[in-house]
Amino acid sequence: MRRGSVKERRGIHMGMTLAEKILSEHAGKEVRSGEIVVVRVDLTYTQDGTGPLAVRKIQEMGLKEVYNPKKTIFFFDHASPSPRFELSNDHNFMRDFAEKTGSQVSEVGYGISHQVVAEREVKPGDIVIGADSHTCTGGALGAFATGVGSTDAAVAMALGKIWLRVPETIRVVVEGKLPTGVFAKDIILHLIGKITAAGGTYKALEFSGDTIQNLEMAGRMTIANMAVEAGAKVGLFPSDEITRSWLNCMGRSQDFRELSPDPDGTYEKTVMISAKELKPTIACPHQVDNTKTVDEIGDVKVDQVYLGTSCNGRLEDFQIAARILKGKKIHPKTRMVVTPGSRLVYLETLKDGTMETLIESGALAMTPGCGACVGLHEGVLGDGEVCLATQPRNFKGRMGSPKSFIYLGSPAVAAATAIEGKIADPRKYL
Amino acid sequence: MKGKAWKFGDAISTDHIIPGRYFYLRSNLPELSKHLLEYERPSFIEKVSPGDFIVAGQNFGLGSSREHAAIVIKMNGIQAVLAKSFARIFYRNCFNNGLPAIICDTEKFSEGDEIELFVHEGKIVNYTRNETTLFTAVPPVMKRILSDGGLVEHVKKYKDLKLV
Numbered sequence: 001m002r003r004g005s006v007k008e009r010r011g012i013h014m015g016m017t018l019a020e021k022i023l024s025e026h027a028g029k030e031v032r033s034g035e036i037v038v039v040r041v042d043l044t045y046t047q048d049g050t051g052p053l054a055v056r057k058i059q060e061m062g063l064k065e066v067y068n069p070k071k072t073i074f075f076f077d078h079a080s081p082s083p084r085f086e087l088s089n090d091h092n093f094m095r096d097f098a099e100k101t102g103s104q105v106s107e108v109g110y111g112i113s114h115q116v117v118a119e120r121e122v123k124p125g126d127i128v129i130g131a132d133s134h135t136c137t138g139g140a141l142g143a144f145a146t147g148v149g150s151t152d153a154a155v156a157m158a159l160g161k162i163w164l165r166v167p168e169t170i171r172v173v174v175e176g177k178l179p180t181g182v183f184a185k186d187i188i189l190h191l192i193g194k195i196t197a198a199g200g201t202y203k204a205l206e207f208s209g210d211t212i213q214n215l216e217m218a219g220r221m222t223i224a225n226m227a228v229e230a231g232a233k234v235g236l237f238p239s240d241e242i243t244r245s246w247l248n249c250m251g252r253s254q255d256f257r258e259l260s261p262d263p264d265g266t267y268e269k270t271v272m273i274s275a276k277e278l279k280p281t282i283a284c285p286h287q288v289d290n291t292k293t294v295d296e297i298g299d300v301k302v303d304q305v306y307l308g309t310s311c312n313g314r315l316e317d318f319q320i321a322a323r324i325l326k327g328k329k330i331h332p333k334t335r336m337v338v339t340p341g342s343r344l345v346y347l348e349t350l351k352d353g354t355m356e357t358l359i360e361s362g363a364l365a366m367t368p369g370c371g372a373c374v375g376l377h378e379g380v381l382g383d384g385e386v387c388l389a390t391q392p393r394n395f396k397g398r399m400g401s402p403k404s405f406i407y408l409g410s411p412a413v414a415a416a417t418a419i420e421g422k423i424a425d426p427r428k429y430l
Numbered sequence: 431m432k433g434k435a436w437k438f439g440d441a442i443s444t445d446h447i448i449p450g451r452y453f454y455l456r457s458n459l460p461e462l463s464k465h466l467l468e469y470e471r472p473s474f475i476e477k478v479s480p481g482d483f484i485v486a487g488q489n490f491g492l493g494s495s496r497e498h499a500a501i502v503i504k505m506n507g508i509q510a511v512l513a514k515s516f517a518r519i520f521y522r523n524c525f526n527n528g529l530p531a532i533i534c535d536t537e538k539f540s541e542g543d544e545i546e547l548f549v550h551e552g553k554i555v556n557y558t559r560n561e562t563t564l565f566t567a568v569p570p571v572m573k574r575i576l577s578d579g580g581l582v583e584h585v586k587k588y589k590d591l592k593l594v
Contacts, residue, residue: 037594049456147495149500163571201515375453376454397469
């Protein structure tokens with residue numbers, strides 16, 4: 001006789017959110033928001049800014065092995081290729097540890113951790129732990145993917161488990177057709193402007209509604225990526241036919257499973273967004289929730305436009321920019337830096353002519369990786385300089401000088417801005 | 431141990447605490463720690479004394495997961511961070527390194543106030559104002575990590591996660 005689930009045995013029906021479902025599966029028992037659980041981890045990774053410390057923490061714990069070497073990945077994506085000898089030494093330190101433990105390395109030039117694991121590793125229903133705040137990108141595939149520090153990543157690598165508090169969930173329902181010139185980036189910037197940079201702290205965001213159902217994987221990743229900018233632990237999407245077809249494209253059809261929340265799950269609150277009312281949206285310095293629509297932005301001259309990063313470094317992002325820039329030149333007083341999210345994306349943009357269009361218009365192409373977003377190389381800002389970037393974050397000094405200014409917008413806004421040399425509305429070009 | 435309060439505002443990110451431009455110093459923590467909050471408050475590390483407190487507003491530690499932010503705070507002798515709220519990754523990073531992150535009404539403290547933290551009693555005594563502030567209890571799992579001296583020490587002790 002089948003024993004039935006806890007709720008069946010109790011004779012009551014209590015629906016679950018996506019976060020509760022995934023954490024319950026991994027905890028081996030039914031768990032609810034507010035509970036502390038120790039769960040097994042499906043995949044753990046670090047990047048070159050957090051990996052060396054994670055390795056030292058494993059060593060300090062007196063441990064010499066990792067729990068699952070095939071699912072432990074060291075990414076070299078921030079200093080890629082390394083601009084300083086200290087960072088080259090860090091890379092070698094991680095290469096040595098990976099070799100000794102049989103762990104995986106994603107080498108210089110292969111791309112941003114979150115993009116590469118989305119292409120190759122992350123499955124709906126997984127728990128993914130990354131020592132990088134934008135690990136939440138994996139939520140686009142229906143995985144409980146969350147960022148942690150180096151010590152938590154070290155424990156996940158060494159023991160194959162982590163403790164987590166089961167988060168309460170805020171349901172974000174987006175309905176209606178997106179107007180021309182308005183994209184996933186505008187949805188998430190609008191949401192963060194509305195609920196603030198602390199509005200989702202310790203919570204799960206769970207996305208639904210017909211706009212979300214119709215959104216391609218690239219757009220879902222843009223939204224999931226920025227869940228952390230609202231303070232959230234994860235930004236979860238149900239997996240569906242779009243997830244299935246994307247995994248098929250990646251040659252991973254066997255990794256698909258359908259996963260959705262119960263219709264009667266308990267939510268802390270619901271935020272409704274009407275897509276048809278959205279406009280191109282900009283986050284102004286120095287906080288992501290300092291948002292304005294492009295109509296309200298006024299005259300902001302721009303020294304550098306930056307297209308790429310874990311938020312908007314996918315083929316679709318480069319294609320929309322190329323559509324706007326086709327046959328046009330970048331403003332003579334503005335430079336445009338473009339960085340594909342991964343080697344796969346880079347090859348796609350080369351094969352379909354997208355990159356050629358961008359370069360012909362005057363853009364500079366960089367090695368796949370995190371590029372200029374972290375202020376390390378490939379587009380560091382000077383005193384007083386202004387950048388319009390598609391990256392997820394605009395904190396003071398992030399891209400270089402603490403006296404520089406970072407505005408965030410969609411790839412379409414980036415392209416229009418590159419043409420005009422000031423923050424510009426993409427709608428007139430589409 | 432008593433210490434002095436150093437006040438900061440809302441939304442102090444890990445980029446403010448230790449900027450990305452010092453990325454190359456992350457494997458050289460003594461050098462990295464010299465840049466703690468340097469743009470928010472020039473020469474901060476020369477002003478603080480062991481046992482002092484960082485006292486901030488909302489959403490302290492938002493942004494990048496860099497654990498170095500919590501580590502350089504501790505390396506500079508800061509006893510604890512008090513804030514109205516914390517970003518979640520930073521919050522975990524503090525306790526993992528044995529640095530208490532205390533959620534409380536920080537309007538009760540002014541720059542330079544002499545204060546003392548009693549983690550287990552859930553109170554902070556402000557000797558300058560002659561006032562006691564009670565705070566939201568530290569979650570049991572965090573208390574456990576703190577009492578073991580951080581997560582590394584915990585794992586060394588149990589060879590496992592024994593938190594639940």
